[in-house]
Amino acid sequence: xxxxxxxxxxxxxxxxxxxxxxxxxxxxxxxxxxxxxxxxxxxxxxxxxxxxxxxxxxxxxxxxxxxxxxxxxxxxxxxxxxxxxxxxxxxxxxxxxxxxxxxxxxxxxxxxxxxxxxxxxxxxxxxxxxxxxxxxxxxxxxxxxxxxxxxxxxxxxxxxxxxxxxxxxxxxxxxxxxxxxxxxxxxxxxxxxxxxxxxxxxxxxxxxxxxxxxxxxxxxx
Numbered sequence: 001x002x003x004x005x006x007x008x009x010x011x012x013x014x015x016x017x018x019x020x021x022x023x024x025x026x027x028x029x030x031x032x033x034x035x036x037x038x039x040x041x042x043x044x045x046x047x048x049x050x051x052x053x054x055x056x057x058x059x060x061x062x063x064x065x066x067x068x069x070x071x072x073x074x075x076x077x078x079x080x081x082x083x084x085x086x087x088x089x090x091x092x093x094x095x096x097x098x099x100x101x102x103x104x105x106x107x108x109x110x111x112x113x114x115x116x117x118x119x120x121x122x123x124x125x126x127x128x129x130x131x132x133x134x135x136x137x138x139x140x141x142x143x144x145x146x147x148x149x150x151x152x153x154x155x156x157x158x159x160x161x162x163x164x165x166x167x168x169x170x171x172x173x174x175x176x177x178x179x180x181x182x183x184x185x186x187x188x189x190x191x192x193x194x195x196x197x198x199x200x201x202x203x204x205x206x207x208x209x210x211x212x213x214x215x216x217x218x219x220x221x
Contacts, residue, residue: 003031004029004030004031004032005027005029005030005031005032005052005053005121005125006031006032006033006034006049006050006051006052006053007024007030007032007033007034007051007052007053007054007055008033008034008035008036008042008045008046008049008051008053008054008055009021009024009033009034009035009036009054009055010036010037010042010054010055010056010057010067010070011035011037011055011056011057011086012037012038012057012060012061013057014037016110017035017037018035020055020086021033021035023114023117024117026114027118027121029121029122030121032049034049034051038060038062039060039064039065039069039070039073042054042070042074043073043077046074046077046078046081051081052081052082052125053081053082053083053084053121053124053125054071054074054081054082054083054084055084055086056070056071056083056084056085056086056104057085057086057087058085058087058089058094059087059088059089067085067087068097068098068101068102071083071085071098071102071103071104072101072102072103075102075103075104079103082105082106082124082125083102083103083104083105083106084104084105084106084108084120084121084124084130085098085104085106085107085108086108086110086117087108087109087110088109088110088111090107090109090134090135094107095107095131095135099129105124105129105130106120106123106124106129106130106131107130107131107132107135108120108130108131108132108135109132109134109135111134112132112133112134116132116133120132147185147188150171150181151181151184151185153171154167154171154178154181154182154185155185155197155198155201157170157171158182158194158197158198159198159201159202164178164179164182182194182197185197
């Protein structure tokens with residue numbers, strides 16, 4: 001008989017942790033669930049119990065550590081444990097750091113449903129990596145992060161409803177230069193017109209919803 005999974009939830013929001021635990025208890029392959037709220041108790045629990053999966057948040061109410069530090073340390077000490085990040089912080093820079101540096105197994109948005117959480121558990125226990133749909137959509141349009149300041153100025157004015165001539169006047173550049181910027185944006189983001197370009201931009205802004213200014217260290221950049 002296949003042994004049931006043991007899961008450790010590392011989350012300092014007690015309400016969220018309790019709700020997640022209730023949902024996970026419904027999974028037929030999960031046998032034991034334990035919850036801790038800080039780095040120290042994470043390591044204590046891991047020394048006592050051979051957990052299969054850690055479900056870890058990124059942001060904690062302290063300047064001493066965060067989910068990145070916890071994930072990296074756990075993988076160093078217990079490389080076979082699967083680490084699933086479940087967080088509201090969905091940033092491209094976080095994605096790259098989590099998978100390349102911290103070697104996590106899954107990156108999930110807290111806004112997803114329980115069925116996708118189950119799918120992620122099944123996937124990583126089979127040896128795969130898992131990125132949920134919300135984050136995948138964000139990554140598909142990561143080129144926005146590389147757009148120049150002037151290109152971002154142009155797209156913002158397009159959203160405001162300005163014509164190319166009005167954009168040129170607003171930015172004090174020639175209409176020809178505006179046309180070149182817009183053409184470059186079309187090519188960069190593989191769209192055919194301004195309507196598609198604006199739609200992709202709005203989608204990007206919605207995916208990157210974290211307000212860095214309101215974050216505590218080490219999330220500030």
